[in-house]
Amino acid sequence: MFVSLFCALRRVAGDVKKWRPAGADRGFTFLHYNLTIAYHRTNLLARYGSWSANSNGGKLEALGYKEGYRVDVDIPEGTWEKAPGFHDILIFNTGHWWWAPSKFDPIKSPMLFFERGLPLIPPIPPDVGFDKQIRFVEKTMQPSAIKLFRTQSPRHFEGGDWDQGGSCQRLQPLSPKEVEELFSLTKNGTNVEARLVNLHLYKSLKGSNFHILDITRMSEFRADAHPSTTGGKKHDDCMHWCLPGITDTWNDLFVTHLNSLKIRN
Known part of the structure; x- marks a missing residue:
């Protein structure tokens, strides 16, 4: 979404300064318009890191925990902690990592939540x-800031997950029936993650x-819009999106949303 937005703005503004405002991974200022956009990469929004049991014991140790990931719900990850004081409009997205057993196994490496250091x-x-975490993020925002939360980007693996030979070779968008076959929660297939996370969100x-x-909904139809075998990976890339493509439409929706907020205010 960020790359798509940059490309759209770059077409109408040639004088661009490349920098990393407020600790961003990437950022650009369009000098003529004094407009800065930036991308702050974060997985959980919260600060987190590996945790191991202390030999001296503790409350978690007493419950039998030996290792996991410490997640401080009241401390932002450093990549975006300065962003609320810099940006007037913020688009957040998280959720994929929160319910990812491959990242945080609930048995072997669970998420262990801390607040106020405890x-x-x-x-x-x-x-x-x-x-x-959502409540904490709200508190960090400037009252005048426009705050948006983007829903999950769907995947389109068919025949298995990314590491099980799954592929996305379609050349046309899906029909409504095909969408439900891939994403229905009742079928609990490979691609239901986006809808499950959105329920929590x-x-x-x-x-x-x-x-x-x-x-999410509009993107579920676009099984044809992924890099697939052209992504340069050993497996089909059915998660990221081609440009030009659906992420351009996300930005159209974003601009429309901003205009509607402006009219309301």
């Missing part, structure tokens, strides 16, 4: 930790002052 006892599940954002940028 472990939360009894240990809380990821959905409760996610709720706490909508629940956590209820009552917040975030505006939701829903890109």
Whole structure:
């Protein structure tokens, strides 16, 4: 989405300064318009790192935990902690890592949540930790900032997951029936993750002052829009998107959303 936005703006503004504002991974200022856009990479929004049991014991050790990942729900990851004080408009996206057994195995390497430097006892599940993280993010924002949360980007693996020979060789968008075959929660197939995460996301954002940028449904149809075998990987890339492509439409939706907020205000 960020690359698509940069390309669109670059077509109408030639004088661009490349830099990394507020600790961003990438950033550009379009000098004529005094407009800066930046991309801050973060997995959980919260600061996290590996955790191992202390030989002197502790509350988690007493419960039998030996290792896992410490997640501080009230400390932002350093990559974006300065962003709220710099940007007027922020688009957040997280969720994929929160419910990823390959990253945080609930048995072998669970997420262990901390607040104010102390472990939360009894240990809380990821959905409760996610709720706490959303509440904390809200508190860090400037009152005048426009805050959006982008829903999950769907994958289109067929015949297995990315490491099981899954592929995405379609040349046309899916029909509504085909979409449900791939993404229906009742079938619990390879690609249901986006809808599952969105269920948690909508629940956590209820009552917040975030505006939701829903890109999931429209993207579910575009099984034809991934790099597939041209992605330069050993397996089909059915997760990222080609440019030009669907992410351009995400930005069209984003601009429309901004205009609607401007009219309302």
